Amino acid sequence: MGRWQPDARARLQESALALYGERGYEETTVAEIAERAGLTKRTFFRYFADKREVLFGGSAALRELLVGKVAGAAEGTTPIEAVAAAVEATSDMFEDRRAFSRQRSALIASHPELKERELIKLATLAEAIAEALRRRGVGDRAASLAAEAGIAVFKLAFDRWVHDTERTLAQHVRETLSALQAVAAGGGAGSSAPSPRARSRPVRRARR
Amino acid sequence: MGRWQPDARARLQESALALYGERGYEETTVAEIAERAGLTKRTFFRYFADKREVLFGGSAALRELLVGKVAGAAEGTTPIEAVAAAVEATSDMFEDRRAFSRQRSALIASHPELKERELIKLATLAEAIAEALRRRGVGDRAASLAAEAGIAVFKLAFDRWVHDTERTLAQHVRETLSALQAVAAGGGAGSSAPSPRARSRPVRRARR
Numbered sequence: 001m002g003r004w005q006p007d008a009r010a011r012l013q014e015s016a017l018a019l020y021g022e023r024g025y026e027e028t029t030v031a032e033i034a035e036r037a038g039l040t041k042r043t044f045f046r047y048f049a050d051k052r053e054v055l056f057g058g059s060a061a062l063r064e065l066l067v068g069k070v071a072g073a074a075e076g077t078t079p080i081e082a083v084a085a086a087v088e089a090t091s092d093m094f095e096d097r098r099a100f101s102r103q104r105s106a107l108i109a110s111h112p113e114l115k116e117r118e119l120i121k122l123a124t125l126a127e128a129i130a131e132a133l134r135r136r137g138v139g140d141r142a143a144s145l146a147a148e149a150g151i152a153v154f155k156l157a158f159d160r161w162v163h164d165t166e167r168t169l170a171q172h173v174r175e176t177l178s179a180l181q182a183v184a185a186g187g188g189a190g191s192s193a194p195s196p197r198a199r200s201r202p203v204r205r206a207r208r
Numbered sequence: 209m210g211r212w213q214p215d216a217r218a219r220l221q222e223s224a225l226a227l228y229g230e231r232g233y234e235e236t237t238v239a240e241i242a243e244r245a246g247l248t249k250r251t252f253f254r255y256f257a258d259k260r261e262v263l264f265g266g267s268a269a270l271r272e273l274l275v276g277k278v279a280g281a282a283e284g285t286t287p288i289e290a291v292a293a294a295v296e297a298t299s300d301m302f303e304d305r306r307a308f309s310r311q312r313s314a315l316i317a318s319h320p321e322l323k324e325r326e327l328i329k330l331a332t333l334a335e336a337i338a339e340a341l342r343r344r345g346v347g348d349r350a351a352s353l354a355a356e357a358g359i360a361v362f363k364l365a366f367d368r369w370v371h372d373t374e375r376t377l378a379q380h381v382r383e384t385l386s387a388l389q390a391v392a393a394g395g396g397a398g399s400s401a402p403s404p405r406a407r408s409r410p411v412r413r414a415r416r
Contacts, residue, residue: 116328
């Protein structure tokens with residue numbers, strides 16, 4: 001314990017999630033998370049404010065990536081395309097964390113307190129994206145709408161991706177964006193079958 | 209005090225908002241709100257759980273209206289059209305509360321705690337709309353996307369409407385939906401000017 005750990009942050013996140021799954025989120029303490037990771041409580045607090053924030057530790061990096069990509073999109077890129085490319089670019093960040101993300105999503109879905117925190121995170125991301133679009137000269141309303149659309153796509157694509165085993169998040173993002181475009185244009189009226197990979201998804205409605 | 213008040217709920221809401229504006233949200237007590245409305249604390253608690261909930265007292269009625277309209281849309285109506293019509297239908301509910309809504313929006317924007325509560329309200333509405341669409345046989349993803357799009361439109365349209373003096377919420381909803389459709393289809397690249405707020409048009413629906 002206390003040795004320098006090159007990936008202390010990731011280890012704390014994994015330990016936390018494992019414990020939340022085994023004992024329940026409410027019952028787990030910071031001391032237990034640190035111990036499981038082979039670290040001290042002090043080290044824990046160097047990375048996270050509390051046991052809830054362990055689950056949201058990647059928000060700043062995510063925001064930076066999204067904003068950077070939107071800001072750096074080629075001139076003339078449409079707002080929705082700039083946002084879609086940015087959201088697609090998050091794929092690399094998550095690609096080796098699918099199992100972690102799936103556990104995290106399930107945990108969040110079953111805890112109203114965590115769901116609220118997740119909503120705030122997503123709203124903050126949408127605001128940051130809209131602001132990045134405005135700085136590119138995109139009109140106020142178009143910026144907000146493209147950002148909201150992008151975050152809706154991200155949320156749904158992410159949800160499908162964590163329950164998939166093959167396709168990348170980027171592929172899900174593209175597919176979900178196409179679905180949004182079809183819906184916005186007035187499509188999707190029928191009982192369009194859910195994507196074949198969604199078979200094993202738990203029925204989220206049932207839990208609420 | 210204590211007499212039967214036909215519109216106690218609305219009076220409590222207006223008193224609360226007036227006090228929040230005058231003294232600040234944090235400083236205002238439930239007792240003061242009740243007194244200002246000429247009612248008792250006990251009456252206050254018959255309608256609202258606390259001083260925060262005074263600002264969110266209409267959520268259930270709003271959800272009912274939206275879900276009812278989506279459920280009752282004519283067969284063959286596309287998801288986005290069913291949602292748009294439902295959101296448009298909220299216009300009557302708000303039409304005589306523009307000044308109240310403007311004050312409420314400003315208050316919420318300046319209090320993170322209230323912003324979070326508003327986010328939760330909107331997410332709950334989106335979930336209810338998506339569920340209503342699924343019950344109509346709309347596919348899972350299309351239902352979620354149409355609902356998210358509808359709530360994004362509602363949020364932005366509402367924000368413009370409270371700062372407008374003439375056009376109805378329904379008109380703003382239609383206009384914002386068109387803007388979303390244009391953005392989703394790849395439009396909105398330029399620095400599209402914010403929509404003119406129709407200042408010069410005669411006031412026709414101002415007071416009822």
